[in-house]
Amino acid sequence: MNEVKLSKRLEMVVHNVPTGAKLADIGSDHAYLPCYAILNNIASYAIAGEVVEGPFQSACTQVRRSGLTEKISVRKGSGLQVLEKGEVDAITIAGMGGALIRDILEDGKEKLEGVTRLILQPNIAAYNIREWFIENGWELKQELILKEDKKIYEILVGERGNPLAPYSTNKESEIHLGPFLMNEKSDVFVEKWQHELVNLEHISKQLEKAVQSEETAARREEVQMKVEMIKGVIG
Secondary structure, three states, X not given: OOOOXXXXXXXXXXXXXXXXXXXXXXXXOOOHHHHHHHHOOOEEEEEEEEOOHHHHHHHHHHHHHOOOOOOEEEEEXXXXXXXXXXXXXXXXXXXXXXXXXXXXXXXXXXXHOOOOEEEEEEOOOOHHHHHHHHHHOEEEEEEEEEEEOOEEEEEEEEEEOOOOOOOOOOHHHHHHHOHHHHHHOOHHHHHHHHHHHHHXXXXXXXXXXXXXXXXXXXXXXXXXXXXXXXXXXXX
């Protein structure tokens, strides 16, 4: 039985899976996360979903090598379509853009019956997931942020509940930057948004040079609003 090592990012994702859960890892790639979850007695059973043929084959190989064919079902298909209703109670989706994760949840909504926890790690645009949670009755329970290999990642944990519970009167900023992360204001969080400020200020300069139209004026206004929002939070 092979020992499976995870990146710090995926380790943080898997350690938010409830002990004994039936887990689905969507976009599982080599199925390292579900293998680790079973080998470390975090999950009792897992499904590894993968839409691309190459990674799907790699996942099958990894599960066989780990001696886990009885405990992990590797399935080829898009998003949550690999699941039957009520089959799992926890879902992990890691390493995709926030908009794509939101679309996967939206397209597979009917498959979320019986699911009690979502652990999501968007590479960019996490606000898409916070908005989806609010619109669909999921409560953001926890947010984590970490830096690994010079990249900054956010992890969002959601459970069914009161979707507005984590938010205050500063809801718009909290949706974009994260209510828990804003409250903690860690060094990594400040670094992420300082970097974003530099990007936005560069975009603003480019827009000033661009041919002026209603569209560029609207874009400039949008960029300026984001700049003010971030400065309001990180100073």
